[in-house]
Amino acid sequence: MxxxxxxxxxxxxxxxxxxxxxxxxxxxxxxxxxxxxxxxxxxxxxxxxxxxxxxxxxxxxxxxxxxxxxxxxxxxxxxxxxxxxxxxxxxxxxxxxxxxxxxxxxxxxxxxxxxxxxxxYETTSETPEIEPTDYEPDPLEPEESPLVGYDAVADALEHDALFVDTRERDEFEEARLPGAVRFDWREVVDEESRRLKPEANLEELLADRGITPDREIVLYCNTARRISHTYVVLQALGYEDVHFYEGSLTEWLDNDGEVESGPVSAE
Incomplete structure (x- = not known):
């Protein structure tokens, strides 16, 4: 990692x-x-x-x-x-x-x-002294950003991109992007330790869903919160071609984008 x-x-x-x-x-x-x-x-x-x-x-x-x-x-x-x-x-x-x-x-x-x-480790209730700074942002240019919008997602549906839905099963079955695979973001977490599972286990879990480093991957959920965790995990595992659909399914549905629904036998 x-x-x-x-x-x-x-x-x-x-x-x-x-x-x-x-x-x-x-x-x-x-x-x-x-x-x-x-x-x-x-x-x-x-x-x-x-x-x-x-x-x-x-x-x-x-x-x-x-x-x-x-x-x-x-x-x-x-x-x-x-x-x-x-x-x-x-x-x-x-x-x-x-x-x-x-x-x-x-x-x-x-x-x-x-x-x-x-x-x-120890925790504290003491608040640290803060000296404010004059922070200057340097936003990424669109071509550098992992974030993609509706048009780019629509284009990605026309080629061999893998759409990864990080939501729960009932949400996935209600509506999902065409051809998407489901990978609940919580699958990477060990509930007992509250930490990430070992790297080899993570790679196996992902590979079982066809989520491999050689694929172009587009992540989405409902409002782009849950995909944040999956995005960071994939980055830590060395995945390079990962796109982050910021609008997620909320924007997709607002634009009358095509969806699938119902259970998936391979799930």
Whole structure:
């Protein structure tokens, strides 16, 4: 597993004293304050960087709004960011994807979540002192971005792209993109340890669904939250040709895109 994408609790524990490693807790403020958090972590709640008004593509908050959040948290563009939540990383992965889109070079996901960390390492209720920064975003150019829109997805349906639906079975059976395979994002998580399954197990799980590094892959769900986690995992496993349908099924249906429904015998 590439630790430039996903880091273990042991890695993070060894870097707690590094001032260039900034830990971001994306849980609600009451969890951060009332339950505790990782030492040195700053709080940037999920709702603060997800904007349903579509000021940018999908539910991205816009480059300037996101930069203001990072600046208020005292983060510099050169810092290494490690994000976590307490939901197996799915909300933190959305933060990772957003930071990548707006040009932060080094942003990583913590393997596991707050509960996984808390089993081995101390937490705190002390809020770190923050010195705000003047964070300047550097959004990716469209050709550099993993995000794709409706037209690109429609084009991908005409060639050998593999559409991966990361939702639950009942959602998948109700409506899905034509030819899509289902891979519930939670399948990569070990429920007992709350961390990712071993790399060999992940590769086997993915290969069983035909999700292999040689394929062009388009990920979607309903509103692009769950695919964030799958996207980060695939990146950590070395997958290179992975597209992220930000509008997901919500946009697809709004545009009267073709769908399939019903059970799939191979599921």
């Amino acid at each position: 590439d630790d430039s994408v996903i880091v273990s609790p042991d890695w993070l524990a060894a870097h707690l004293d590094d001032p260039t490693v900034r830990i971001v807790d994306v849980r609600d403020a009451w969890e951060y304050d009332g339950i505790g958090h990782l030492p040195g972590a700053v709080n940037i709640p999920f709702d603060s960087y997800r904007d349903e008004s579509d000021v940018d593509r999908g539910t991205l908050p816009g480059a300037e709004a996101f930069a203001a959040l990072l600046g208020d948290a005292g983060i510099d563009p050169d810092d290494t960011i490690v994000a976590y939540d307490d939901t197996h990383g799915v909300f933190a992965a959305r933060f990772v994807l957003t930071a990548i889109e707006y040009g932060h070079d080094d942003v990583r996901l913590l393997d596991g979540d707050y509960s996984a960390w808390n089993r081995e």
